[in-house]
Amino acid sequence: MRRRVPDFVRKILFVEILKGLALTFRTMLKPPVTRQYPRERRDPKPGFRGQHAFVRNPETNREKCVACQKCATVCPSRCISIRYETDEHGVRHLTKYEIDALRCIFCGYCESVCPVCAIVLTETYEYASYSREGFVYDRERLLHNWDRFAAQLKRPAYFNMFWRPAGADVKRLAVVRRLQQPVPVRQTPDAGIAGTREPRAGQGQAPTQGDR
Amino acid sequence: MELLLTIGKSVLFVAVVFAVTLLHVAYATYFERKVIGRMQGRIGPVEVGFRGLLQPFADMVKSLFKEDIIPNEADRPLFFLAPVIVVASVMTSLAVIPFFNNGSIANLNVGVLFIFAMASLAVYGIIVAGWSSNSKYAFLGGVRSAAQVISYEIAMGISLAGVFLMAGSLNLSDIVLAQREQPMGMFAVVQVVGFVVFVISAFAETNRTPFDLPEAETELVAGYLTEYSGFRYALFFLAEYISMYIMAALVALCYLGGWALPGFLTRALPFLELVPGIVWFLLKVYAFMFFYFWVRATLPRYRFDQLMAIGWKILIPVAVLNMVITAGVKRWLM
Numbered sequence: 001m002r003r004r005v006p007d008f009v010r011k012i013l014f015v016e017i018l019k020g021l022a023l024t025f026r027t028m029l030k031p032p033v034t035r036q037y038p039r040e041r042r043d044p045k046p047g048f049r050g051q052h053a054f055v056r057n058p059e060t061n062r063e064k065c066v067a068c069q070k071c072a073t074v075c076p077s078r079c080i081s082i083r084y085e086t087d088e089h090g091v092r093h094l095t096k097y098e099i100d101a102l103r104c105i106f107c108g109y110c111e112s113v114c115p116v117c118a119i120v121l122t123e124t125y126e127y128a129s130y131s132r133e134g135f136v137y138d139r140e141r142l143l144h145n146w147d148r149f150a151a152q153l154k155r156p157a158y159f160n161m162f163w164r165p166a167g168a169d170v171k172r173l174a175v176v177r178r179l180q181q182p183v184p185v186r187q188t189p190d191a192g193i194a195g196t197r198e199p200r201a202g203q204g205q206a207p208t209q210g211d212r
Numbered sequence: 213m214e215l216l217l218t219i220g221k222s223v224l225f226v227a228v229v230f231a232v233t234l235l236h237v238a239y240a241t242y243f244e245r246k247v248i249g250r251m252q253g254r255i256g257p258v259e260v261g262f263r264g265l266l267q268p269f270a271d272m273v274k275s276l277f278k279e280d281i282i283p284n285e286a287d288r289p290l291f292f293l294a295p296v297i298v299v300a301s302v303m304t305s306l307a308v309i310p311f312f313n314n315g316s317i318a319n320l321n322v323g324v325l326f327i328f329a330m331a332s333l334a335v336y337g338i339i340v341a342g343w344s345s346n347s348k349y350a351f352l353g354g355v356r357s358a359a360q361v362i363s364y365e366i367a368m369g370i371s372l373a374g375v376f377l378m379a380g381s382l383n384l385s386d387i388v389l390a391q392r393e394q395p396m397g398m399f400a401v402v403q404v405v406g407f408v409v410f411v412i413s414a415f416a417e418t419n420r421t422p423f424d425l426p427e428a429e430t431e432l433v434a435g436y437l438t439e440y441s442g443f444r445y446a447l448f449f450l451a452e453y454i455s456m457y458i459m460a461a462l463v464a465l466c467y468l469g470g471w472a473l474p475g476f477l478t479r480a481l482p483f484l485e486l487v488p489g490i491v492w493f494l495l496k497v498y499a500f501m502f503f504y505f506w507v508r509a510t511l512p513r514y515r516f517d518q519l520m521a522i523g524w525k526i527l528i529p530v531a532v533l534n535m536v537i538t539a540g541v542k543r544w545l546m
Binding site (some may be wrong): 017020021024025027028030032033034036125 | 247249250251252253254255258506507508509511
């Protein structure tokens with residue numbers, strides 16, 4: 001066994017301080033880790049849970065939501081409120097869908113519970129607003145969010161990893177989810193890019209208390 | 213006529229030294245931020261000018277245009293006077309530093325003592341700043357500074373006594389010339405104990421990490437600077453950096469051989485004589501400045517009682533021992 005240098009010798013020779021100095025000197029020679037944010041944007045990793053959106057169904061050009069209320073039920077922060085009407089065939093029609101993004105905790109339960117893969121947390125992470133109302137997303141706003149996200153997506157199709165959670169038994173998933181293919185993304189040039197100004201408050205419906 | 217010419221020359225030299233020092237101080241802040249940034253894995257200033265090179269000027273303009281706030285209950289004359297005392301006394305020390313051979317504004321025979329005296333005078337400015345601000349943080353910062361500088365000045369002076377004994381002079385030029393035939397051409401080899409004590413004291417004397425207790429921002433907001441803003445704040449800042457340069461210059465002159473090169477080197481490579489002495493001087497000064505920043509990026513701050521313990525229980529006895537041994541060797545062995 002190597003004999004340890006006596007403690008007072010280490011103190012006199014500033015061994016610990018010299019070790020620290022060596023560490024900082026080595027760090028200085030390494031490239032810095034700083035990312036110059038507005039100029040260097042980071043691509044989100046798959047599974048990143050960002051801004052809420054309704055997937056735009058390429059066939060109907062509308063949202064796919066069937067007003068089953070599962071997302072509103074599972075939501076731990078109860079930030080989703082849904083209203084619907086039932087027609088004579090017993091089919092539900094969505095009349096109101098609102099997410100309060102300021103209350104959302106981005107757990108992703110809504111997108112993993114949705115039987116038709118309608119609601120999704122996109123990879124958009126730049127969606128600041130000047131007002132609180134700017135964070136209350138109604139149907140139109142959620143579709144707009146999708147368009148905005150789709151326009152800047154670099155891949156030709158989008159598949160959210162929460163639609164088929166890792167380790168889930170595929171046979172037990174809802175039929176639509178089982179058959180869900182990556183959604184082809186149409187590049188819509190007028191949808192804007194990340195960082196552009198959002199439609200201001202008041203354009204969607206004003207949030208009302210106690211709609212559940 | 214002769215007299216006028218001499219006066220004109222001196223004034224010009226003073227102006228040049230003043231301007232060059234200010235420029236060096238401006239870029240010392242840039243150098244410091246870059247070095248510390250890189251040591252912490254960051255990049256430091258990059259926005260203003262090419263690679264952030266105009267950052268010091270942006271800072272200067274900013275501090276000039278800041279609102280000048282004076283606390284209501286402050287002692288106004290002293291509050292105005294404090295930064296002037298600090299800057300004036302620190303700037304005065306620049307006069308006796310030989311930047312190259314015969315290159316000092318005033319070649320005093322007691323140059324080092326003069327620098328010490330001026331450094332102590334600067335502490336008055338800091339105490340006055342703390343006192344006149346009428347703020348407990350500023351006051352505590354000022355008191356700490358006084359205690360700290362008094363303690364470390366002793367160790368510093370005694371550690372330099374070894375150098376004086378070896379050089380046989382207090383004149384900075386003579387000290388530099390006396391080092392030429394030393395091993396490596398510097399006293400730092402023979403006087404290594406004194407050198408280490410001096411370096412540690414220099415950190416304490418200029419209130420730099422790990423001894424930056426007078427402005428310990430985690431506990432005292434900004435210490436004696438707390439109530440100052442705008443241009444007066446900039447003056448304190450300026451004084452701090454100039455005193456760092458002066459300490460670096462003292463280390464370069466008294467321990468690292470100043471502007472001169474070791475005798476064996478100039479004999480082996482005679483063409484090195486052609487390089488102006490100020491190049492070697494600045495090289496040594498900047499090496500020490502880098503060391504200042506390097507230590508700041510590495511070490512945390514000492515507690516106040518630790519600071520006092522290091523000063524009185526370790527540095528002063530070691531410095532005294534060093535002085536006595538040096539004197540003994542000089543008396544009986546040489």
